[in-house]
Amino acid sequence: MTKIKLQHVSKQYTKESDKVIHDFNLDIDDKEFIVFVGPSGCGKSTTLRMIAGLESITGGELWMDDQLVNHVPSKDRDIAMVFQNYALFPHLTVFDNIAFGLKIRKVKKAIIKEKVEQTAGILGLTPYLKRKPKDLSGGQKQRVALGRAVVRDANIFLMDEPLSNLDAKLRVQMREEIIRLHKTLGTTTIYVTHDQTEAMTMATRIVVLKDGHIQQIGTPTEIYKNPNNMFVASFIGAPAMNFIHAKVVNNQLMTSEGKEIAPLARPIDHQGKVILGIRPESVVLATENDGLAMDVEFVEMMGADLHVHGKLEQSKIIIRLNPDVMVKENDRIYLRFPHEKIHLFDPNNEESLYQSEGMTAWVD
Amino acid sequence: MVNGATKPKRFVNYLLLILFGSVMILPLVWMFLSSLKTSDEIFAVPLTWIPSNPQWDNFSRAMELAPFGLYIYNSTVTAIFIVVFQIISSSMFAYALTQLEFKGKNLLFNSILITYMLPAAATYVPSYVIVARLGLLDTLTGIIISNIASVFTIFLIRQAFLQVPKELVEAARADGANDLTVLMKVMIPMSKSTIFTAALISFVQMYNNYLWPSLIVSSQEKYLITVGLNRFFTTQGTFADQWPLIMAANVLAVLPLLILFIFLHKWFIKGISDNGVKG
Numbered sequence: 001m002t003k004i005k006l007q008h009v010s011k012q013y014t015k016e017s018d019k020v021i022h023d024f025n026l027d028i029d030d031k032e033f034i035v036f037v038g039p040s041g042c043g044k045s046t047t048l049r050m051i052a053g054l055e056s057i058t059g060g061e062l063w064m065d066d067q068l069v070n071h072v073p074s075k076d077r078d079i080a081m082v083f084q085n086y087a088l089f090p091h092l093t094v095f096d097n098i099a100f101g102l103k104i105r106k107v108k109k110a111i112i113k114e115k116v117e118q119t120a121g122i123l124g125l126t127p128y129l130k131r132k133p134k135d136l137s138g139g140q141k142q143r144v145a146l147g148r149a150v151v152r153d154a155n156i157f158l159m160d161e162p163l164s165n166l167d168a169k170l171r172v173q174m175r176e177e178i179i180r181l182h183k184t185l186g187t188t189t190i191y192v193t194h195d196q197t198e199a200m201t202m203a204t205r206i207v208v209l210k211d212g213h214i215q216q217i218g219t220p221t222e223i224y225k226n227p228n229n230m231f232v233a234s235f236i237g238a239p240a241m242n243f244i245h246a247k248v249v250n251n252q253l254m255t256s257e258g259k260e261i262a263p264l265a266r267p268i269d270h271q272g273k274v275i276l277g278i279r280p281e282s283v284v285l286a287t288e289n290d291g292l293a294m295d296v297e298f299v300e301m302m303g304a305d306l307h308v309h310g311k312l313e314q315s316k317i318i319i320r321l322n323p324d325v326m327v328k329e330n331d332r333i334y335l336r337f338p339h340e341k342i343h344l345f346d347p348n349n350e351e352s353l354y355q356s357e358g359m360t361a362w363v364d
Numbered sequence: 365m366v367n368g369a370t371k372p373k374r375f376v377n378y379l380l381l382i383l384f385g386s387v388m389i390l391p392l393v394w395m396f397l398s399s400l401k402t403s404d405e406i407f408a409v410p411l412t413w414i415p416s417n418p419q420w421d422n423f424s425r426a427m428e429l430a431p432f433g434l435y436i437y438n439s440t441v442t443a444i445f446i447v448v449f450q451i452i453s454s455s456m457f458a459y460a461l462t463q464l465e466f467k468g469k470n471l472l473f474n475s476i477l478i479t480y481m482l483p484a485a486a487t488y489v490p491s492y493v494i495v496a497r498l499g500l501l502d503t504l505t506g507i508i509i510s511n512i513a514s515v516f517t518i519f520l521i522r523q524a525f526l527q528v529p530k531e532l533v534e535a536a537r538a539d540g541a542n543d544l545t546v547l548m549k550v551m552i553p554m555s556k557s558t559i560f561t562a563a564l565i566s567f568v569q570m571y572n573n574y575l576w577p578s579l580i581v582s583s584q585e586k587y588l589i590t591v592g593l594n595r596f597f598t599t600q601g602t603f604a605d606q607w608p609l610i611m612a613a614n615v616l617a618v619l620p621l622l623i624l625f626i627f628l629h630k631w632f633i634k635g636i637s638d639n640g641v642k643g
């Protein structure tokens with residue numbers, strides 16, 4: 001069942017200004033966890049705020065549960081929103097903050113009490129119900145903000161970078177809690193973040209945005225394995241995908257200097273210059289005879305992995321190796337790019353030309 | 365200013381504060397002491413501070429000469445009504461100015477501010493005509509209605525509403541709040557100290573208001589304390605032996621304000637300094 005439908009939605013603040021959202025089309029199913037991800041200024045928050053009814057829609061249609069809601073005010077959309085800076089009412093206790101939405105809807109006192117206590121139980125807030133927001137830590141505040149959304153049994157959860165203000169450790173912890181919450185409640189959720197890790201770990205589907213245009217919509221695996229273009233390829237994944245100048249001659253992939261890289265598994269409709277994309281973890285060590293030379297510039301020991309930074313011909317490259325491999329600064333190592341892990345992009349429009357059939361290769 | 369200053373600097377600061385403070389409070393102290401003196405003591409040379417035999421019955425004698433209790437009651441009730449109506453209307457006005465989008469919003473706000481620049485006396489004639497046409501001359505309702513709108517209160521509350529983070533309003537809306545709920549549950553509670561301050565300032569102003577009420581009311585039972593005191597002064601005051609009674613009446617007149625200030629001065633100072641610092 002389609003829960004939310006965005007059709008050709010666009011946003012323009014004033015008639016003179018440029019559009020900040022262009023032709024946004026997306027169908028969101030019931031119980032999905034959709035993540036909008038992109039760099040700052042890409043329009044992800046604006047889109048979320050349009051769905052929330054906090055921002056008017058310039059063009060196109062927004063449907064919720066088969067009802068056109070373009071002009072329905074926020075309060076009647078049955079949404080619950082969580083904000084980056086928590087947006088807790090400083091003059092109310094935790095209990096009253098969580099109960100706010102219920103009180104407005106004139107729910108009976110006994111029911112409010114029961115629901116708030118139940119929500120506080122889920123989120124581990126029971127000991128803090130009588131405190132004011134100023135006496136809570138960042139993590140607790142964000143939990144109260146989540147509680148305010150959870151308690152209302154709203155139809156849709158909208159979260160605008162809810163974890164950005166937390167420190168790294170707490171962020172991981174709260175990420176797990178939100179995932180668990182979504183599994184328990186099954187509420188359709190739209191989550192905005194600029195953090196690709198959050199997008200990858202939480203989403204059922206990711207929407208990658210740039211400059212108000214949708215770049216790609218897909219499951220985390222699809223986006224990671226088969227990025228539509230160089231932007232998606234570089235934005236999703238850390239360290240980012242390597243891009244190396246290369247060329248295709250007679251279906252054979254070669255470096256700019258003419259060294260053979262790999263044969264292509266299927267022919268492509270492109271000759272000449274291409275950008276070769278390869279993930280840092282897909283690169284395999286080889287010998288001088290069958291590998292491409294890489295000059296190591298420096299090495300980062302991450303514990304579980306070893307990140308090796310260096311240059312392959314003129315292109316910068318990062319590879320991720322087993323930490324037991326002995327590689328150090330100024331070494332020359334030799335690399336092989338497995339053909340099933342190779343991506344090719346058009347250097348002119350940065351669109352994908354060739355995707356390895358990675359899906360099957362990865363599943364088995 | 366005081367913190368971190370060197371000792372002599374601090375000494376000078378305190379000295380100046382004490383000096384200015386004394387200058388401010390001296391008339392009040394003088395008034396209170398004089399209300400307990402005999403008329404001879406008031407004009408005695410050299411001047412005496414402490415009455416040798418406090419005349420507590422000055423108060424009851426003053427009350428007999430004019431119905432000051434009624435005057436104070438009239439003033440207090442009018443001021444309370446005016447303040448309540450002012451806060452309600454100004455909050456709604458400030459809400460519209462800060463939260464709603466409509467054409468000509470800035471023009472509206474600027475024109476309101478311009479009316480603040482007008483000297484009050486310039487509007488007396490038209491206002492008087494309006495009150496007369498409404499048939500509210502010589503009524504307390506007339507005083508109340510003609511003072512309901514306060515540009516100063518609107519401005520003060522608007523400034524406080526501007527400080528409320530946008531996200532809080534949005535969060536309330538997403539939680540299902542309409543405009544009235546946002547105003548009552550978010551904007552007003554979060555601007556409590558400013559609203560208290562505005563109410564206090566306005567109360568004091570209305571309680572002390574003399575010229576305009578003196579134009580509106582003419583019958584004695586509707587006199588405000590300011591008007592009543594003046595009439596008392598002009599009718600009785602030429603005789604030196606009435607001075608202690610006038611002083612006693614004055615003490616009675618400022619009593620409600622002093623009590624109010626003692627209870628609410630924390631809010632008062634907080635409201636003023638909040639807006640000063642964050643502004």
